[in-house]
Amino acid sequence: MQGTVGELGEFGLIRELTARLPPHAAVDLGPGDDAAVVRAADGRVVATTDVLLEGRHFRRDWSTAYDVGRKSAAQNLADIAAMGAVPTALLLGLVVPADLPATWATELMDGLRDECKVAGAAVVGGDVVRGDTVTVAITALGDLQGRRPVTRSGARPGDVVAVTGWLGWSAAGYTVLSRGFRSPRAFVEAHRRPEPPYHAGPAAADLGATAMIDVSDGLVADLGHVAAASGVDIDLHAADFDIPAQMADIGQAVGVDPLVWVLSGGEDHAIVACFPAEAALPARWRVVGRVSAVRPGRTAAVTVDGAPWDRAGGWDHFSG
Ligand SMILES: Nc1ncnc2c1ncn2[C@@H]1O[C@H](COP(=O)(O)OP(=O)(O)OP(=O)(O)O)[C@@H](O)[C@H]1O
Numbered sequence: 001m002q003g004t005v006g007e008l009g010e011f012g013l014i015r016e017l018t019a020r021l022p023p024h025a026a027v028d029l030g031p032g033d034d035a036a037v038v039r040a041a042d043g044r045v046v047a048t049t050d051v052l053l054e055g056r057h058f059r060r061d062w063s064t065a066y067d068v069g070r071k072s073a074a075q076n077l078a079d080i081a082a083m084g085a086v087p088t089a090l091l092l093g094l095v096v097p098a099d100l101p102a103t104w105a106t107e108l109m110d111g112l113r114d115e116c117k118v119a120g121a122a123v124v125g126g127d128v129v130r131g132d133t134v135t136v137a138i139t140a141l142g143d144l145q146g147r148r149p150v151t152r153s154g155a156r157p158g159d160v161v162a163v164t165g166w167l168g169w170s171a172a173g174y175t176v177l178s179r180g181f182r183s184p185r186a187f188v189e190a191h192r193r194p195e196p197p198y199h200a201g202p203a204a205a206d207l208g209a210t211a212m213i214d215v216s217d218g219l220v221a222d223l224g225h226v227a228a229a230s231g232v233d234i235d236l237h238a239a240d241f242d243i244p245a246q247m248a249d250i251g252q253a254v255g256v257d258p259l260v261w262v263l264s265g266g267e268d269h270a271i272v273a274c275f276p277a278e279a280a281l282p283a284r285w286r287v288v289g290r291v292s293a294v295r296p297g298r299t300a301a302v303t304v305d306g307a308p309w310d311r312a313g314g315w316d317h318f319s320g
Pocket residue numbers: 049050075079216217
């Protein structure tokens with residue numbers, strides 16, 4: 001496709017974007033009207049939103065538009081899965097400067113569409129606005145299909161903490177990209193296109209998960225939300241994390257302890273959940289910690305091998 005989004009105009013761009021979207025079984029009415037109509041088997045709809053900004057969440061010289069689409073969708077669809085729901089639909093609020101090549105916008109939509117396909121969802125609408133900073137604001141919807149939502153507040157003393165998905169890969173990729181490298185490819189690709197284990201969310205609910213969250217900011221920080229909401233302490237056991245040799249090697253090369261990527265690195269959107277100790281967990285779940293009662297006179301805390309984690313627990317938009 002030739003030209004810029006400015007040359008296409010608002011409605012030309014909307015036409016180009018929505019033309020890329022296939023029909024979907026859960027969608028009674030797709031893009032084109034004042035709102036879409038999406039089916040939910042039990043009448044409830046799970047809803048979440050996350051905004052991604054050029055320069056803060058992605059760089060156009062690090063990631064293609066397609067990558068940004070995949071990642072923006074993944075980040076939002078992972079929040080749906082982390083409630084124990086199946087993602088159904090996604091809406092795109094898109095802010096673009098007029099001189100942005102039109103192909104950047106359409107390739108972004110291709111990435112959103114393809115990540116939705118992985119998760120079983122569909123893009124059902126959005127909005128286009130002209131602005132100085134490329135901004136991708138997503139709303140995602142999901143269907144609990146009769147399950148109870150698994151919140152951050154249900155962890156109980158005696159539970160185990162288990163994780164599935166990648167940890168530290170995106171952070172390792174971000175470190176090497178920040179230092180001007182484009183390899184090792186596996187980490188850079190993980191940063192560009194996270195692979196959340198979507199099906200593990202509803203599966204965890206079915207396995208009896210008491211609390212659940214996806215790892216967006218960093219495992220210690222995100223489990224901190226579970227500890228606080230549940231009123232419990234969580235202790236992680238460092239030796240239970242598998243640090244791949246390739247990650248150890250790149251950590252050594254750039255002078256970073258890979259455990260910091262694993263425990264504090266966000267954006268892989270692994271799913272971490274608490275389960276009653278007697279739950280029979282399939283092998284894809286790695287038990288990495290335990291839940292206990294908050295110590296008298298203290299507030300809920302996450303520790304590593306019984307000690308406070310003395311590094312940042314994860315990303316915070318307003319720290320540093
Ligand atoms: N501006 C806001 N208005 C209303 N609620 C908000 C706002 N920002 C965050 N929240 C709510 O606060 C809770 C925590 O938000 P947060 O964005 O940290 O969670 P998350 O989306 O799972 O994490 P991340 O954004 O790191 O992927 C969510 O329930 C979210 O809906």
